[in-house]
Every structure is written in C-alpha cells, then in structure tokens.
Amino acid sequence: MxxxxxxxxxxxxxxxxxxxxxxxxxxxxxxxxxxxxxxxxxxxxxxxxxxxxxxxxxxxxxxxxxxxxxxxxxxxxxxxxxxxxxxxxxxxxxxRPPVREALAVAGEVAVLGVQSLVRSAELAAFVRAEAGAAADRVHAVNASALVELVENGDFLFRREHTTAAVAEFLDDLLGTYPKVAALTLSSTHLPWLRDYFATARPELQLFDPIExxxxxxxxxxxxxxxxxxxxxxxxxxxxxxxxxxxxxxxxxxxxxxxx
CATH class of the missing domain: 3.40.50.1860 (Rossmann fold)
Incomplete structure (x- = not known):
C-alpha cells in the first residue's frame, strides 16, 4: 500500500x-x-x-x-x-447546508438532500439556528431521486434521461416554492449534477457545502x-x-x- x-x-x-x-x-x-x-x-x-x-x-x-x-x-x-x-x-x-450564505443572495432557499436529512428534526433545528427569523424562507426538499441518478451512473450514460429528470424536478420544486432563487446541494452526490442544474435553470444560484x-x-x-x-x-x-x-x-x- x-x-x-x-x-x-x-x-x-x-x-x-x-x-x-x-x-x-x-x-x-x-x-x-x-x-x-x-x-x-x-x-x-x-x-x-x-x-x-x-x-x-x-x-x-x-x-x-x-x-x-x-x-x-x-x-x-x-x-x-x-x-x-x-x-x-x-x-x-x-x-452542512450553507444556509446563511444562500440567504445572503436569495430571498428563498431550497436545501436539497436525501429523505432522512430533509425530514429530520436536526435539520429543522440547524436551519432555525442558521437562518433565525428567516427560517420560513428556507425549504427542505427531498432530492433522493436525483441522488439515484448519480449512484446508478445515469448522469453519465443516460444524459437525455438525466436532463429531463433534473428539469422535471426543478419545475416541480419551483411550482411549489416559486420564490426560491438558490439551492444548497446538500448531498455529496448532487454536485455531480451541477451542469444539469445550470442548464435546466441557469437563474438559480448553487451552493456546494464542501467548498x-x-x-x-x-x-x-x-x-x-x-x-x-x-x-x-x-x-x-x-x-x-x-x-x-x-x-x-x-x-x-x-x-x-x-x-
């Protein structure tokens, strides 16, 4: 070794x-x-x-x-x-989701993550601590389906399918939260899809927690x-x-x- x-x-x-x-x-x-x-x-x-x-x-x-x-x-x-x-x-x-940084440039923010994260009491408490009075402008969104696109390799080998899936996901998200202007990519799989996000909705600002x-x-x-x-x-x-x-x-x- x-x-x-x-x-x-x-x-x-x-x-x-x-x-x-x-x-x-x-x-x-x-x-x-x-x-x-x-x-x-x-x-x-x-x-x-x-x-x-x-x-x-x-x-x-x-x-x-x-x-x-x-x-x-x-x-x-x-x-x-x-x-x-x-x-x-x-x-x-x-x-951890860069909630403060995202709120500094966007009126509303979506934290994208796996189901266990977005439904957890710990994430809710973290958002309250980071966002304070603006916590109601932060929305936790289950992006497990997008994580699967990376884990199974679709994002590399089924590009048209991945493009459509990401676009549909973002359409649904913005249909529910039309004022969202920034996304935190709060699964380490999601940065692999950064180009797909940018193509589907170039107006959205993307935040990678790793950076x-x-x-x-x-x-x-x-x-x-x-x-x-x-x-x-x-x-x-x-x-x-x-x-x-x-x-x-x-x-x-x-x-x-x-x-």
Missing part, C-alpha cells in the same frame, strides 16, 4: 464524497488524502441515528490509524444529525506529495469489486484497497 504523510482523511458510504476528494486535491494539490468508501455501511441515509453513529465511529477509528491531520465526514445527513456526538482523536469536520470546508482544513493540513490513497469496505451485498467498477465507469483512476 502506498504511504501518505499526515493526510486529510475523507469518507462517506457512497460515491458522492469523491467530489470532495477531487475538490481538495485541486485546491490543496500538495496534500496527501486518504479516501474511504465505507460501502459496508451503505447507505448512511437509511440508518437510524444509533446505527449511523456506530458506522461513523467505526470509520473514524479506521481512519485514525493513518495518522490524519483532520478527518472530513463528507456526507450531509450524518454531518447534521450525529457529527457532534462522534469521538475523534483529530479535528473532525462535516458538510467552505476546504478553507477550514487548509491550516490544519501539512504538505505531502499530493498522493490520494483509496480504501473501501465491503459486504456480500456491496462488494468492493462493484465499487471499483463504478469508479471505472466514471473514468476515475484510484489506487483502491479493501480494508
């Missing part, structure tokens, strides 16, 4: 968090990164709070063995619901060789070979090790 020096560790249960790895690698090109696809715990979004906490605790413990400078839980739902309860030996970050986290990680990280080490857990239902095939379909070349 290739060696890394005080890497930034990034993890999630699915494919979406690789967007975070690409962004970190682009913005901090000399930092080493360890990327864990925790497929043995897939999907995070369908777990109870106790199950999710146990899965995230396990991933953090595994990554701690690589002596990271910091760990990024690159999944919105657990970042909002259980991050503060996770024990970590190094600074631990999550990705703000990079600047928080920068001062904690240390120079390395720019190496990206990939790790994957597996079960009989979600074998590592299947995940490797997904990366290949996306044109991603990664030194990936089963742990």
């Amino acid at each position: 290739i060696s890394v020096h005080r890497p930034i560790a990034v993890f999630d249960a699915g494919l979406g968090s690789y967007c975070a790895v690409e962004l970190l690698h682009r913005m901090l090109p000399d930092r080493d990164i360890v990327y864990l696809a925790d497929r043995a715990s897939f999907p995070y979004g369908a777990k109870s709070k106790a199950e999710l906490l146990a899965a995230v605790d396990g991933a953090v413990s595994l990554l701690a063995g690589y002596e990271p400078s910091a760990i990024l839980l690159a999944s919105n739902a657990p970042s909002v619901t259980i991050l503060d309860e996770v024990r970590s030996p190094v600074p631990l970050f999550g990705v 703000g986290v990079v600047e928080q990680l920068r001062p904690l990280s240390v120079p390395g060789t720019g190496t990206v080490l990939g790790l994957v857990t597996e079960t009989d239902r979600y074998p590592a070979a299947e995940f490797r095939a997904m990366l290949t379909r996306l044109g991603i070349t990664l030194d990936l090790h089963t742990v």
